[in-house]
Amino acid sequence: MPPDIAISLEQIDIIYRAQAYAGGGVRDGGPARAGDYHAVSQATLAVKEGEFVSIVGPTGCGKSTLLNAAAGLLQPANGGVSIYGDLLSGLNARAGYLFQQDALMPWKTALENVAIGLEVAGVDPAIARDRAEHWLAQVGLQGFGLRYPHQLSGGQRKRVGLAQVLIRNPDILLMDEPFGPLDAQTRQIMGNLLLSLWAQERKAVLFVTHDLEEAIALSDRVVIMSSGPKATIIGDYRIDLARPRDAMDVRLDAGFHAIHKAIWDQLRGEVMKAYQGVSP
Amino acid sequence: MSVSKRTLLLLQILVAVVALGIWHIGSSVPILGVYFLPKFFFSTPWDVAARIVKLFSGTLIWKHLGITLTETLLAFVIGAGGGVLIGFWFARRPLINAVFDPYVKMANALPRVVLAPIFMLWLGLGIWSKVALGVTLVFFIVFFNVYQGVKEVSQAVLSNARMLGMTEQQLFRHVYWPSALSWMFSSLHTSVGFALVGAVVGEYLGSAAGLGYMIHEAEGVFDTTGVFAGMVILAAFVLVVDAIVTAIEHRLLVWRPDAAGRNV
Ligand SMILES: Nc1ncnc2c1ncn2[C@@H]1O[C@H](COP(=O)(O)OP(=O)(O)OP(=O)(O)O)[C@@H](O)[C@H]1O
Numbered sequence A: 001m002p003p004d005i006a007i008s009l010e011q012i013d014i015i016y017r018a019q020a021y022a023g024g025g026v027r028d029g030g031p032a033r034a035g036d037y038h039a040v041s042q043a044t045l046a047v048k049e050g051e052f053v054s055i056v057g058p059t060g061c062g063k064s065t066l067l068n069a070a071a072g073l074l075q076p077a078n079g080g081v082s083i084y085g086d087l088l089s090g091l092n093a094r095a096g097y098l099f100q101q102d103a104l105m106p107w108k109t110a111l112e113n114v115a116i117g118l119e120v121a122g123v124d125p126a127i128a129r130d131r132a133e134h135w136l137a138q139v140g141l142q143g144f145g146l147r148y149p150h151q152l153s154g155g156q157r158k159r160v161g162l163a164q165v166l167i168r169n170p171d172i173l174l175m176d177e178p179f180g181p182l183d184a185q186t187r188q189i190m191g192n193l194l195l196s197l198w199a200q201e202r203k204a205v206l207f208v209t210h211d212l213e214e215a216i217a218l219s220d221r222v223v224i225m226s227s228g229p230k231a232t233i234i235g236d237y238r239i240d241l242a243r244p245r246d247a248m249d250v251r252l253d254a255g256f257h258a259i260h261k262a263i264w265d266q267l268r269g270e271v272m273k274a275y276q277g278v279s280p
Numbered sequence B: 001m002s003v004s005k006r007t008l009l010l011l012q013i014l015v016a017v018v019a020l021g022i023w024h025i026g027s028s029v030p031i032l033g034v035y036f037l038p039k040f041f042f043s044t045p046w047d048v049a050a051r052i053v054k055l056f057s058g059t060l061i062w063k064h065l066g067i068t069l070t071e072t073l074l075a076f077v078i079g080a081g082g083g084v085l086i087g088f089w090f091a092r093r094p095l096i097n098a099v100f101d102p103y104v105k106m107a108n109a110l111p112r113v114v115l116a117p118i119f120m121l122w123l124g125l126g127i128w129s130k131v132a133l134g135v136t137l138v139f140f141i142v143f144f145n146v147y148q149g150v151k152e153v154s155q156a157v158l159s160n161a162r163m164l165g166m167t168e169q170q171l172f173r174h175v176y177w178p179s180a181l182s183w184m185f186s187s188l189h190t191s192v193g194f195a196l197v198g199a200v201v202g203e204y205l206g207s208a209a210g211l212g213y214m215i216h217e218a219e220g221v222f223d224t225t226g227v228f229a230g231m232v233i234l235a236a237f238v239l240v241v242d243a244i245v246t247a248i249e250h251r252l253l254v255w256r257p258d259a260a261g262r263n264v
């Protein structure tokens, strides 16, 4: 596996076990047994260094599951995950992960939440706080540092989470619907912020969103997941729109509509399937 | 409900006035020639108040209060300390937990009062038998809460902390510990209350000092006024302790939505 591939999922199967086995969780291999949920099957996806890839797919298909596998939080039952050419075992230390759920520590202020990633790495606390102030300002939350998570809105919490991840300057960014609860305007501001950071640092980004337009506007590639169970990657579209892009203006581009139509034609079928509930 | 703080206070005072009024009339004014609350069994508000004033003009009451407070504090500190340690240990070692689980449940199901005579046999009539009784009450509350606190850390928070590069030790400090502590503090009122119950019940069953002893003494000679005076002092004591606990809770749990945003 060439080392310029940041993330490589090679024919991975992920099975949620009905029963926890000794050792726990979904760590063990072997075929699915009765009651198990075979969430992902034979999924293959590579993200190059510096590449921005989005995953779209119907709700419940397994997008978060794939990100968890790339983060090393879930072990695939079959297949392997390679990070910069090395087979991943344990957590992916080169990745920053912005979770879909609320994952801030509720007992720490916004500032403490952002600074903690540096502090645990041994950075001087005063310097870590300075950096955290900077990152809070970057995500538009200057002056919110002393608030606790429950005193922030859903969108504000997401942005604190983004700062928390970015402050550690990871090589790989895993982002699970990071802009979900934001209004359209702020989404675009955050999208542009992400694009500018990404352009400077050449990070590999694996980005999950429900918003197909957003996926196209930001990405180099958009991949489509089929509805579960045994979800897999069924489409892979290269987005050849010029860079640098503006997350808003690019939507007016003629090429944008063509690619949007092509992807939507395929995605719609999957969304309908998931909605009609092909039983697991 | 939009009742101003002042109106609420007035209503609360009204309840007390009405209750005291009923007590007073029942015990001092014959209705159709009958006292509904005979003095012998219920004393009267004035007698009780006079007794309390008299008690507090002496020094003995302070000694009793001091003893009960000491027992309560010791029971709380020892019980909570043990509960935190063992709770953590059990939560992080599933095997230990599985092995001891039935015994923990058994010990907790035991009515603690039956232990009081044994503790007196072992530890004598001094404060330590009362402390021991309080400890058996406090320990289990704190133990179960800390265990729960460690177990119920949100998976997302935990995974996030791991992804942020925390070692096991750092997870303990930044995730498990604050979570367990918040659960412990959420049971602070209950556990401090139980420490006090342990002390007073212990004193009541056999001792030579403390509020429980005072009440028991009065009971022994059918001194209803003394019993009621002791109960009122005990209730006031509980209110003071509870207010202190609330103040501590507010300081330590500022990050909790319910603790921070609470107003009547
Ligand atoms: N711990 C688990 N145990 C059993 N099944 C699970 C577990 N976690 C997820 N699943 C199932 O796996 C499938 C994929 O879940 P996943 O969270 O990856 O979906 P998703 O694509 O991220 O959905 P959404 O867009 O709604 O976030 C779902 O059908 C879900 O019910």
Ligand SMILES: [Mg+2]
Pocket: A063, A064, A065, A100, A176
């Ligand atoms: Mg998801």
